Structures are given as structure tokens and as C-alpha cells.
Amino acid sequence: MxxxxxxxxxxxxxxxxxxxxxIAMGAPMVMLLWSATTRSGGPGRWTAFTVVASVAAFLAxxxxxxxxxxxxxxxxxxxxxxxxxxxxxxxxxxxxxxxxALLAHDWAVREDESGPELPALGMxxxxxxxxxxxxxxxxxxxxxxxxxxxxxxxxxxxNRRRLASGEAALKYFVLGAFSSAIFLYGIALTxxxxxxxxxxxxxxxxxxxxxxxxxxxxxxxxxxxxxxGFKVAAVPFHTWSPDVYQGSPSPxxxxxxxxxxxxxxxxxxxxxxxxxxxxxxxxQPAIYVxxxxxxxxxGILTVVQRDVKRxxxxxxxxxxxxVLAALQSASAAGRSALAYYVAAYTLMIIGSFAxxxxxxxxxxRSQDLSSYRGLSSRHPxxxxxxTILLLGQAGAPFTTGFLAKFYVVxxxxxxxxxxxxxxxMLSAVVTAFFYLRIVLGLYGSEEPSTPEGPPGVLxxxxxxxxxxxxxxxxxxxxxxxxxxxxxxxVAASATQVIEVSEVGAGTSxxxxxxxxxxxxxxxxxxxxxxxxxxxTIIF
Amino acid sequence: MxxxxxxxxxxxxxxxxxxxxxxxxxxxxxxxPTVAKRAPYECGIVPNLEPVQRFPVRFYLVAMIFIIFDxxxxxxxxxxxxxxxxxxxxxxxMVVFAAAVxxxxxxxxSNGALDWGPRKRIQPTVSYERTAETTLRRLPPGxxxx
Numbered sequence: 001m002x003x004x005x006x007x008x009x010x011x012x013x014x015x016x017x018x019x020x021x022x023i024a025m026g027a028p029m030v031m032l033l034w035s036a037t038t039r040s041g042g043p044g045r046w047t048a049f050t051v052v053a054s055v056a057a058f059l060a061x062x063x064x065x066x067x068x069x070x071x072x073x074x075x076x077x078x079x080x081x082x083x084x085x086x087x088x089x090x091x092x093x094x095x096x097x098x099x100x101a102l103l104a105h106d107w108a109v110r111e112d113e114s115g116p117e118l119p120a121l122g123m124x125x126x127x128x129x130x131x132x133x134x135x136x137x138x139x140x141x142x143x144x145x146x147x148x149x150x151x152x153x154x155x156x157x158x159n160r161r162r163l164a165s166g167e168a169a170l171k172y173f174v175l176g177a178f179s180s181a182i183f184l185y186g187i188a189l190t191x192x193x194x195x196x197x198x199x200x201x202x203x204x205x206x207x208x209x210x211x212x213x214x215x216x217x218x219x220x221x222x223x224x225x226x227x228x229g230f231k232v233a234a235v236p237f238h239t240w241s242p243d244v245y246q247g248s249p250s251p252x253x254x255x256x257x258x259x260x261x262x263x264x265x266x267x268x269x270x271x272x273x274x275x276x277x278x279x280x281x282x283x284q285p286a287i288y289v290x291x292x293x294x295x296x297x298x299g300i301l302t303v304v305q306r307d308v309k310r311x312x313x314x315x316x317x318x319x320x321x322x323v324l325a326a327l328q329s330a331s332a333a334g335r336s337a338l339a340y341y342v343a344a345y346t347l348m349i350i351g352s353f354a355x356x357x358x359x360x361x362x363x364x365r366s367q368d369l370s371s372y373r374g375l376s377s378r379h380p381x382x383x384x385x386x387t388i389l390l391l392g393q394a395g396a397p398f399t400t401g402f403l404a405k406f407y408v409v410x411x412x413x414x415x416x417x418x419x420x421x422x423x424x425m426l427s428a429v430v431t432a433f434f435y436l437r438i439v440l441g442l443y444g445s446e447e448p449s450t451p452e453g454p455p456g457v458l459x460x461x462x463x464x465x466x467x468x469x470x471x472x473x474x475x476x477x478x479x480x481x482x483x484x485x486x487x488x489x490v491a492a493s494a495t496q497v498i499e500v501s502e503v504g505a506g507t508s509x510x511x512x513x514x515x516x517x518x519x520x521x522x523x524x525x526x527x528x529x530x531x532x533x534x535x536t537i538i539f
Numbered sequence: 540m541x542x543x544x545x546x547x548x549x550x551x552x553x554x555x556x557x558x559x560x561x562x563x564x565x566x567x568x569x570x571x572p573t574v575a576k577r578a579p580y581e582c583g584i585v586p587n588l589e590p591v592q593r594f595p596v597r598f599y600l601v602a603m604i605f606i607i608f609d610x611x612x613x614x615x616x617x618x619x620x621x622x623x624x625x626x627x628x629x630x631x632x633m634v635v636f637a638a639a640v641x642x643x644x645x646x647x648x649s650n651g652a653l654d655w656g657p658r659k660r661i662q663p664t665v666s667y668e669r670t671a672e673t674t675l676r677r678l679p680p681g682x683x684x685x
Contacts, residue, residue, distance in 0.1 A: 035646065
């Protein structure tokens with residue numbers, strides 16, 4: 001084999017253009033090295049470090065946003081697209097990363113984990129998501145998808161003492177690997193049809209050539225949609241999501257539902273709107289069907305759940321339907337509605353799962369609706385914040401959720417998809433029932449009957465005393481009738497009585513931020529709305 | 540689509556060949572089964588012990604060490620072939636990549652991937668607070684523990 005003579009064309013790499021990704025990839029490396037060299041200390045240092053890295057990545061995104069302005073450019077030999085859309089999403093992912101670190105801190109304290117693995121994997125996953133949003137090449141989309149997903153598979157299994165966590169990870173892994181393979185096949189077919197994997201070159205090829213027998217191209221496009229449809233959990237590719245959301249530790253669920261979906265939608269925008277914008281009439285019906293199915297199935301199945309994490313999973317499927325409805329319109333209004341929805345949804349869903357993580361208690365066990373009863377009397381602030389977040393998800397006025405749904409519906413109407421708009425509004429009404437049911441429970445009275453039974457059940461039994469207690473020195477017969485309670489049982493019943501567990505510091509901060517953002521940006525919508533419009537103006 | 544005709548023909552031929560082979564061996568071959576022939580493996584020693592079902596879970600760390608160095612080598616080979624053309628850029632990129640691998644390795648070692656010996660006992664087996672009072676059990680006059 002002859003080696004090609006001469007120097008290779010070495011691409012110019014503008015490191016400032018990929019700074020958010022570099023921060024999100026470099027910080028976990030530093031953290032792992034740190035954990036390998038020092039043994040002392042709890043999870044607090046990892047949390048602090050991750051939050052600092054998130055702030056740095058966010059500032060880097062802002063820097064790119066300001067610098068790129070309305071002149072997008074490509075970096076790293078066309079592999080990275082630097083525009084306001086990628087900067088906008090990098091910022092969202094950086095925020096999600098920081099919020100996740102705060103939630104993971106409380107989780108680590110409660111579950112007695114002190115390793116750096118969870119925040120490190122979260123940052124790696126976020127870096128993959130940033131790469132997907134900034135990808136200028138289908139292969140880079142795939143690379144980002146895998147970086148994001150592989151970290152998420154491990155994060156889902158993080159609760160080693162809980163069987164459901166491992167089950168969630170395995171399901172997510174098998175189906176995720178399957179969808180990645182389909183996506184990769186789609187890339188191959190698209191390459192076969194257009195002769196390139198570069199998004200800009202696919203677009204220019206399709207704009208300047210009329211593909212006569214385009215079966216291969218359409219098959220490739222369908223497979224790309226299926227692969228990304230799995231990631232955003234659109235019906236009928238949603239079957240993994242309730243189980244995975246339920247089984248994963250709650251902070252991981254929050255992160256997964258926010259970041260993986262947003263990254264999937266970003267990739268869909270890149271693939272469908274940018275690369276295959278000229279094939280709009282071919283992919284619009286497919287996205288239309290996916291949107292209607294997600295809205296209907298997600299909305300209806302939400303209502304019949306009793307496990308709150310499953311409910312939120314189905315409601316996030318219905319949210320995916322809304323975002324797909326925005327994507328389907330393939331217009332400027334649809335794009336900005338999509339960006340706005342993703343930003344609003346990220347904050348609302350992370351806040352909601354933060355509450356689920358708090359209520360779930362050790363091992364995320366109590367997620368039944370009854371566990372949420374009377375939350376507001378135990379923790380008025382948490383109950384209030386959860387109410388705001390749920391109303392926001394329901395689309396109540398003066399929240400970002402209302403505006404997000406409004407822009408999606410108006411984009412669909414502007415496109416002439418009246419049926420889709422009606423379905424979206426009906427689905428919003430149906431899911432509102434579920435949110436209001438939780439809210440009523442929050443302010444309702446506490447139900448005394450928990451599955452474990454009231455604390456009074458823990459009457460010490462003689463058999464237990466014999467096995468747990470040491471041979472009692474019951475000298476003589478002074479205590480013949482009464483049973484001596486071993487200290488272990490006393491301690492156990494004491495903790496059973498104190499049901500009101502402290503709200504962790506990280507959870508409090510996350511809840512305050514998310515709820516405040518949902519209301520403030522809903523009442524005063526112009527900042528985020530202008531950002532979302534500016535993010536999607538160039539395509 | 541014409542260029543895919545060859546692929547299609549090959550798929551059909553492959554399926555036909557497999558189907559024909561199975562049918563032919565079913566039809567033409569004499570069927571005289573014995574116990575030895577029906578055994579899952581027709582050669583080797585008949586196992587008279589159940590295979591060991593469990594092995595120490597810490598071997599997954601060994602597998603991870605293998606994988607990280609495996610991946611590094613996979614990238615090092617093509618890199619070495621065109622190293623002279625990549626020049627300083629290639630060297631810098633590979634140093635960054637190797638650093639990432641070393642971090643992963645350091646993390647694994649710090650988690651005990653190379654500690655293969657029996658785990659050191661941190662707590663003494665015998666408590667130092669043990670005295671005759673705590674060790675010997677006093678029985679009540681009846682001779683039986685309560």
C-alpha cells in the first residue's frame with residue numbers, strides 16, 4: 001500500500017468555537033483525575049466543580065452567541081456549525097448540566113455516594129448534546145448522539161441498590177443502541193443518495209439536483225427520523241421512556257428528559273430543516289403523524305398513571321408532540337416556537353423531577369400519587385413551586401408553558417395544519433387534568449394509610465427480640481410479662497414517625513430557579529422570546 | 540435503483556443456498572442418531588462437572604483496562620502510518636488523546652482495578668473491647684437462657 005505523498009490538509013481548528021463542548025468534556029477529565037489522587041471529602045466538591053464548569057460553559061455559549069451575531073460560519077473543516085441556534089442550545093445544556101449537578105448532590109448525600117461519577121457522566125452527556133446541536137455533518141450528529149447516550153445509559157444504572165435502576169439502564173441501552181444503528185443506516189443511505197454527509201453540502205446537492213428515483217434518499221430520511229424519534233420519545237418510538245424514567249434515579253430522569261430530548265430536536269432541525277429543507281413535502285407528513293400520535297397517546301396515557309414519574313414521562317411524550325408540531329410547520333415561526341418550547345420545557349421538567357426526587361425518598365421508592373398528598377402542608381414552598389411547574393406544563397396563562405404552547409399552535413395554524421392545532425389544544429386540556437389532579441393532592445389532606453402501614457404497626461414482636469437482642473439478662477422474674485424493646489427497633493420506629501424529610505439545598509435552589517423562571521419569563525416574555533427568535537432567524 | 544440489483548441477487552442467492560443445504564442434508568443424509576451423536580459437542584471429554592457459574596465481578600475492571608488500551612492502539616496504528624504528514628498537529632492531537640486515556644487508567648487504578656489480592660481487612664476480627672464479662676454468657680439458675 002502506497003502512502004499518500006505530501007502533507008495532509010490539516011484543518012484549521014477554531015477552539016473558541018467549540019469552547020462549550022471542550023469545557024464540558026475537559027471538566028470531567030479533571031474531576032476523575034482529582035478523584036484518583038485524593039480520597040477525602042464528600043460529594044460537595046464535585047458539585048461545586050460541576051457548577052463552576054457549567055457556568056463557564058454557559059459563558060462560553062454567550063460569548064459565541066455575541067460573537068457570531070447574524071453571520072454563522074463553519075469550524076473544524078465543516079464539521080461544526082457555529083450559529084446562534086447552536087449557541088442557544090449550548091446555553092440550555094449548560095444550564096441543565098448545572099441544575100443536574102445540584103440535584104445529583106442531594107441524591108448523592110441521601111444515597112451515601114461520594115464518587116464523582118454521576119456529575120462527570122452528566123457533563124460528558126451534555127457535551128455530546130452540545131455537539132449534536134452544533135453538528136455540521138451527519139457523522140458528527142451521530143458522534144454527539146453516542147457521547148450523550150452512552151453516558152446516559154450508565155447514569156440510568158447509577159442506583160446500584162435498586163433493581164429497577166438496572167432494568168431501566170438495560171432497556172434504555174438495548175433500545176438506544178438499536179435506534180443508533182437505525183440512525184447510522186440512515187446516514188449511510190443518505191450518503192449513498194447525495195454523495196456527502198455534510199449538512200450544508202446535502203442541502204446544496206438537493207437544491208441543485210433533481211433526484212429522479214429517490215427511494216434510497218427517502219429511506220435514509222425515514223431512518224434518520226426514526227433514530228432521532230427514539231431519542232425524543234415520540235410515539236410510536238416511546239415505549240422505553242416510561243420504564244426508563246421511572247427506574248432511573250430522579251436527577252438522572254430530570255437530566256435525561258430535558259437534555260436528550262432537546263438534543264434530539266436540535267438534530268431533527270439540523271437534519272430535516274437544514275439538510276433536507278427542499279424535501280419538506282416528503283418529511284412533513286411523517287412528522288405530522290408522529291406529532292398527532294405523540295399528542296394523543298401521551299395525553300391519554302398520562303391520565304391513567306398512578307406513579308408520578310411515569311405520569312411525567314407520558315406528559316413529556318405529549319410535550320414532544322408539541323415540539324414536533326412546531327417542527328412540522330417548517331416555517332420561521334415554527335422554528336422559533338421550537339426553540340422557545342425547548343427552553344421553557346427544560347426548566348419546567350427539571351424542576352418537576354426535582355420534586356419527584358425529593359418526595360421519592362431513599363431509593364426513589366415512594367412515587368405513588370398518595371406520597372404527594374399533603375406535600376404543601378409539609379413543605380409549603382416545595383408544594384408551591386411544584387404547583388407553578390405543573391401549571392406551567394399544563395399551559396396555564398402567565399407561565400412560559402402557556403406561551404410555548406401558544407406559539408406552537410399559532411405556528412401550526414400559520415402553516416394551515418388546523419387539525420394538528422386542534423389536536424394539540426385538546427391534548428393540552430387532557431393533560432391539564434392530570435396536572436390538576438396532582439395539584440389538588442398537594443393541597444389535600446394527608447392520607448394516613450401508606451403501603452408500609454402507620455408507624456404504630458411496628459410493635460416489637462417477641463420473636464424479633466429473641467433474634468435481634470442479645471441474650472437478655474433478665475435476672476429473676478421481674479420482667480417476665482413485658483417485652484424489652486431492642487434499641488434497633490426503637491430507632492427504626494423513631495425515623496418512621498419523622499416523615500417530613502429535609503429538602504436538600506440543591507433541590508431548593510433548583511426549584512426556586514425553575515419556578516421563578518417559569519413565572520417571570522411567562523409574565524415578561526420578551527427576553528426569552530427574542531432570544532428564541534434570534535436563535536432561529538438564520539437558516 | 541439498478542445498481543442495487545447485484546446486492547438483491549446476492550441476498551436471494553444466499554438465502555437459497557442456506558435453504559437448499561438444509562433440505563439436502565435432511566433428505567439425503569442417513570439418520571441414525573445415537574446418544575453420543577446427539578450430545579451438544581461431539582468431540583472432547585464429556586464434562587462431568589458443572590462449569591463454574593460465578594466469577595469475581597472485579598474482572599470487569601480488567602476488561603475495562605483492556606478496552607481503553609485497545610482503543611488507544613486502534614487509533615495509534617493509523618496515526619503512526621501517516622505521522623510524518625500530520626507533523627506537529629498530529630503529535631499534539633495524539634498527546635491529548637493519550638492524556639484522556641491516562642486519566643481513565645488513573646481513575647481505574649485508584650478504584651482498585653489492579654488490586655487483585657484478597658481484600659485487606661480494615662477492622663480487626665476480634666474486638667479489643669472484649670472481656671470475660673462480655674464473652675461468657677451467664678445462665679440463670681435454671682440452666683437455660685431466657
